[in-house]
Amino acid sequence: AQRVTQPEKLLSVFKGAPVELKCNYSYSGSPELFWYVQYSRQRLQLLLRHISRESIKGFTADLNKGETSFHLKKPFAQEEDSAMYYCALSDSGYSTLTFGKGTMLLVSP
Amino acid sequence: NAGVTQTPKFRVLKTGQSMTLLCAQDMNHEYMYWYRQDPGMGLRLIHYSVGEGTTAKGEVPDGYNVSRLKKQNFLLGLESAAPSQTSVYFCASSVGYGYTFGSGTRLTVV
Numbered sequence: 001a002q003r004v005t006q007p008e009k010l011l012s013v014f015k016g017a018p019v020e021l022k023c024n025y026s027y028s029g030s031p032e033l034f035w036y037v038q039y040s041r042q043r044l045q046l047l048l049r050h051i052s053r054e055s056i057k058g059f060t061a062d063l064n065k066g067e068t069s070f071h072l073k074k075p076f077a078q079e080e081d082s083a084m085y086y087c088a089l090s091d092s093g094y095s096t097l098t099f100g101k102g103t104m105l106l107v108s109p
Numbered sequence: 110n111a112g113v114t115q116t117p118k119f120r121v122l123k124t125g126q127s128m129t130l131l132c133a134q135d136m137n138h139e140y141m142y143w144y145r146q147d148p149g150m151g152l153r154l155i156h157y158s159v160g161e162g163t164t165a166k167g168e169v170p171d172g173y174n175v176s177r178l179k180k181q182n183f184l185l186g187l188e189s190a191a192p193s194q195t196s197v198y199f200c201a202s203s204v205g206y207g208y209t210f211g212s213g214t215r216l217t218v219v
Contacts, residue, residue, distance in 0.1 A: 101151035
């Protein structure tokens with residue numbers, strides 16, 4: 001069975017500090033990994049997918065198959081980054097997404 | 110372009126009552142999903158559909174039924190609501206990896 005683990009429920013940092021939101025996964029095949037973000041009172045939206053290897057809003061994430069991790073990083077946090085972040089996994093057919101429990105990021109001034 | 114629309118946005122039910130949540134998408138997506146979001150639990154898949162007339166169970170299907178009679182609509186039914194079904198329900202549709210989520214339905218069962 002596939003599983004996504006986000007070990008931190010809450011991550012609190014000051015503006016300008018580096019941020020790393022951890023995500024580990026368990027999957028027997030070749031997974032597709034994603035990060036979704038939910039800002040306060042808004043719907044979930046896709047932030048990153050591993051295969052595109054792009055940087056969105058200064059965030060990057062690298063898939064490490066050896067450590068089965070897909071951590072989300074940003075060198076300098078901004079207050080507007082405060083949100084709930086979900087790591088998610090899909091099989092290669094994209095039929096369903098399995099989400100982690102989420103990490104709330106709070107960026108203080 | 111509305112994307113994914115969920116109705117209603119809020120609802121309070123008494124234990125044992127039934128209701129239907131409606132999800133509509135205007136993007137001609139084949140895949141549609143119902144998730145529930147609970148504090149500390151993340152999003153869990155209830156049911157999903159890979160096309161008109163098809164449905165499949167997700168991780169937490171008990172107590173819910175779904176129907177996909179039209180490609181653009183995906184209905185989630187609660188036959189006899191229980192307090193454990195108090196949650197925020199999200200519908201999504203997708204083509205490939207691109208999930209589009211609705212704004213959610215906040216359901217309280219008292």
